[in-house]
Amino acid sequence: MDNMQKYIQTLAPKAQFEEGGQYLTTTIEPDALRKVATGLKEKGFDYLMCLTGMDYKESLGVIYHISSSNPKEKETVIVLKTSTTNREEPAIPTVSDIWEIATYYEREAYDFYGIIFVNHPDMRRLFLREDWVGFPFRKDYVVNDEINPVPTKVPDPDDYEAVPSYSLNKEGKLVKKTKSLFENKDYIVNIGPQHPSTHGVLHLRTKLEGEIIKHIDPHFGYIHRGIEKMCESMTYPQMLYLTERLDYLCGTMNRHGLCMCIEKAAGIEVPARAQYIRTIFDELTRIASHLIGWACMCNDMGSITAFIYGMRDREKIMDIYEETAGGRLMVNYYVVGGVAQDIHPNFVNRVKEFIPYMRKMIEEYHTLFTHNPIAAGRMKDCGFLTKEQAVALGVTGPSGRASGWSCDVRKIAPYAAYDKVKFDEMLHQGGGTFDRYMIRLEEIEQSLRIIEQLIDNIPEGDCRAKVPAIIKLPAGEYYQRVENARGDFGVYINSTGDKNPYRVKFRSPCLSLVTALDPMCTEQKIADLIMISGSLDYVIPCIDR
Amino acid sequence: MEVKDIKIKSMKTEDFKDNEYLQQYIEELQKDGLNIATEKLDDLINWGRSNSVWPFTFATSCCGIEFMCVAAARHDFARFGWEVTRNSPRQADVIFVSGTITYKMAPVLKRLYDQMAEPKYVIAVGGCSISGGPFKESYHVVNGVDKIIPVDVYIPGCPPRPEAMLYGMMQLQRKIKLENFFKLPKKPNISNGQTEGGNK
Numbered sequence: 173m174d175n176m177q178k179y180i181q182t183l184a185p186k187a188q189f190e191e192g193g194q195y196l197t198t199t200i201e202p203d204a205l206r207k208v209a210t211g212l213k214e215k216g217f218d219y220l221m222c223l224t225g226m227d228y229k230e231s232l233g234v235i236y237h238i239s240s241s242n243p244k245e246k247e248t249v250i251v252l253k254t255s256t257t258n259r260e261e262p263a264i265p266t267v268s269d270i271w272e273i274a275t276y277y278e279r280e281a282y283d284f285y286g287i288i289f290v291n292h293p294d295m296r297r298l299f300l301r302e303d304w305v306g307f308p309f310r311k312d313y314v315v316n317d318e319i320n321p322v323p324t325k326v327p328d329p330d331d332y333e334a335v336p337s338y339s340l341n342k343e344g345k346l347v348k349k350t351k352s353l354f355e356n357k358d359y360i361v362n363i364g365p366q367h368p369s370t371h372g373v374l375h376l377r378t379k380l381e382g383e384i385i386k387h388i389d390p391h392f393g394y395i396h397r398g399i400e401k402m403c404e405s406m407t408y409p410q411m412l413y414l415t416e417r418l419d420y421l422c423g424t425m426n427r428h429g430l431c432m433c434i435e436k437a438a439g440i441e442v443p444a445r446a447q448y449i450r451t452i453f454d455e456l457t458r459i460a461s462h463l464i465g466w467a468c469m470c471n472d473m474g475s476i477t478a479f480i481y482g483m484r485d486r487e488k489i490m491d492i493y494e495e496t497a498g499g500r501l502m503v504n505y506y507v508v509g510g511v512a513q514d515i516h517p518n519f520v521n522r523v524k525e526f527i528p529y530m531r532k533m534i535e536e537y538h539t540l541f542t543h544n545p546i547a548a549g550r551m552k553d554c555g556f557l558t559k560e561q562a563v564a565l566g567v568t569g570p571s572g573r574a575s576g577w578s579c580d581v582r583k584i585a586p587y588a589a590y591d592k593v594k595f596d597e598m599l600h601q602g603g604g605t606f607d608r609y610m611i612r613l614e615e616i617e618q619s620l621r622i623i624e625q626l627i628d629n630i631p632e633g634d635c636r637a638k639v640p641a642i643i644k645l646p647a648g649e650y651y652q653r654v655e656n657a658r659g660d661f662g663v664y665i666n667s668t669g670d671k672n673p674y675r676v677k678f679r680s681p682c683l684s685l686v687t688a689l690d691p692m693c694t695e696q697k698i699a700d701l702i703m704i705s706g707s708l709d710y711v712i713p714c715i716d717r
Numbered sequence: 718m719e720v721k722d723i724k725i726k727s728m729k730t731e732d733f734k735d736n737e738y739l740q741q742y743i744e745e746l747q748k749d750g751l752n753i754a755t756e757k758l759d760d761l762i763n764w765g766r767s768n769s770v771w772p773f774t775f776a777t778s779c780c781g782i783e784f785m786c787v788a789a790a791r792h793d794f795a796r797f798g799w800e801v802t803r804n805s806p807r808q809a810d811v812i813f814v815s816g817t818i819t820y821k822m823a824p825v826l827k828r829l830y831d832q833m834a835e836p837k838y839v840i841a842v843g844g845c846s847i848s849g850g851p852f853k854e855s856y857h858v859v860n861g862v863d864k865i866i867p868v869d870v871y872i873p874g875c876p877p878r879p880e881a882m883l884y885g886m887m888q889l890q891r892k893i894k895l896e897n898f899f900k901l902p903k904k905p906n907i908s909n910g911q912t913e914g915g916n917k
């Protein structure tokens with residue numbers, strides 16, 4: 173890491189480095205940003221993990237968490253920070269041409285903070301409507317229903333299309349240019365926001381030529397609930413409940429991420445028993461989530477029987493949850509310092525019964541669907557994503573691994589009990605729809621393997637550490653990654669030492685998945701779009717937060 | 718007509734809550750007097766209608782997953798004649814508003830509701846669609862769908878259990894069984910505390 177520090181210093185002599193942080197953290201001037209970013213990318217930092225907008229009250233800024241897709245430099249994360257004191261027209265150079273996913277991340281920062289990214293090709297809002305007044309994440313934003321009432325009209329399609337972009341002129345003033353995304357003669361089909369197969373309220377404006385897709389312009393925000401902003405006025409234990417409602421299919425894992433982030437910051441040691449229980453629950457959730465993913469994908473392809481099968485087997489996991497935690501979908505089981513209560517006496521037996529059952533069922537799934545020549549034939553030749561594209565767009569999780577990118581956080585930075593178990597990171601090289609389909613079923617088997625190794629060895633002891641009644645995190649910044657069923661889920665907390673956080677950001681793996689639709693579906697038939705999106709298995713509320 | 722006349726298979730009237738609400742509903746319906754001939758016909762039609770309610774596939778977030786569970790193998794709402802989920806609002810009888818409704822989604826929901834054919838019903842599933850639920854404080858969440866569209870049945874929970882959803886469905890069936898089919902879409906508008914119904 174020392175040589176990275178030196179390297180950044182040569183690129184930006186004024187760079188300031190923070191001592192004692194979790195990652196190498198440096199603050200640079202906006203002018204030096206592009207130079208440092210390009211330099212880092214050349215050094216192999218090709219994966220922009222997270223981009224966070226910030227309001228420091230006297231200035232507005234952006235935080236970049238950058239990592240590498242190269243297995244040798246796995247744990248390496250570099251944090252870049254930059255800010256500007258101009259609150260009227262805050263301008264920061266874009267990095268969207270360096271890391272492609274920044275195209276969307278920067279739109280999010282613009283939407284929430286009004287930070288203008290100079291030379292960004294598409295400075296529309298990402299979540300809120302174009303007619304929204306103000307930037308809700310700014311600390312001086314006042315919620316007012318008179319200024320922003322509940323809208324009564326669906327916007328005109330033309331409203332979606334004006335794409336502004338900003339550049340600097342010779343005097344250093346911002347110049348706005350507007351162009352239209354589509355031409356008048358283009359044939360556009362709106363898929364969503366209410367469509368049974370978009371897995372939530374996603375709106376895809378799809379440009380077609382005949383039945384061939386030429387371009388997809390995704391619109392988000394139909395389920396933007398402002399969770400991150402709400403977190404700023406909540407205490408840490410209160411925040412936990414919202415994480416499960418982000419990506420409800422990976423509820424426990426998201427919650428695990430936040431719990432670990434808080435525990436790490438507050439220096440709370442989680443008892444081994446809780447670590448094991450959490451790992452088992454995480455894997456059960458992964459199975460449940462993959463089952464829904466599989467079931468819905470098959471349903472999207474017209475196989476309702478498969479949907480019923482998947483949901484049937486998922487109910488077994490719901491039963492296990494319910495006995496121990498009381499909840500079904502929202503398990504509400506993890507708390508800061510461990511788990512809420514000890515496992516039910518039946519838990520171990522139930523899980524042990526479930527493992528062979530699930531193994532048998534997977535065979536059945538293969539017989540019924542995977543080996544069905546019509547289904548396989550449809551999946552095999554479409555929706556390809558190369559590894560380079562996956563890295564550029566930050567497509568992690570099963571979909572990234574189907575493209576050959578080894579990106580499993582459980583392997584890169586093991587947490588809980590993952591370093592005590594043996595399991596394989598499933599990798600495919602094809603990057604097609606069939607690879608993504610298969611990898612989910614294979615991962616279920618790996619999850620069963622993990623559970624099998626842990627279930628008999630849950631150590632005795634407390635399942636919950638003693639934590640203070642009011643949790644205050646020491647001032648600083650904390651980032652925690654977990655592998656949820658869709659990829660690399662990240663939690664960023666910025667604390668000022670208070671009982672509420674100053675800023676919370678959740679890195680959603682699903683945003684990348686949706687942005688990957690455009691490269692994957694271009695030149696494909698529109699009939700395959702639903703299947704391809706099914707194979708990505710995204711959850712929209714996780715994107716919109 | 719008394720409430721106890723509303724038959725739902727294997728459920729007794731006492732098993733249901735909110736019977737007073739339905740009593741009020743009946744009284745309101747009978748205010749203008751009844752026509753014996755249409756009353757008998759009503760019963761027959763409503764028996765058919767209440768056992769073939771087609772829901773619209775509409776889910777914005779977490780509650781939608783529990784809705785899927787109700788549709789799937791274990792809970793299986795096909796037993797109640799609800800199994801034909803429709804993907805087009807024009808073919809659906811009831812919309813389950815399962816999930817948070819945000820400002821951006823509100824006009825879309827209203828449009829979908831307007832596209833449904835009469836007689837149509839709305840079930841608000843979960844805390845979010847009843848009142849904003851856990852996101853009540855948010856700047857972008859509508860605090861209750863009844864601000865946008867009229868709601869017939871509220872199913873509380875976050876998310877409600879599948880059993881609760883089945884119960885809510887049965888409540889709607891009871892409501893349908895009471896209606897004067899020939900006077901639809903006119904429905905009485907009564908409110909008792911939290912429960913409200915009818916077209917506004």
Ligand code: SF4
Nearest residue numbers: 779843844845875876
């Ligand atoms: S009520 Fe709860 S479970 Fe349902 S949509 Fe709202 S947050 Fe999700």
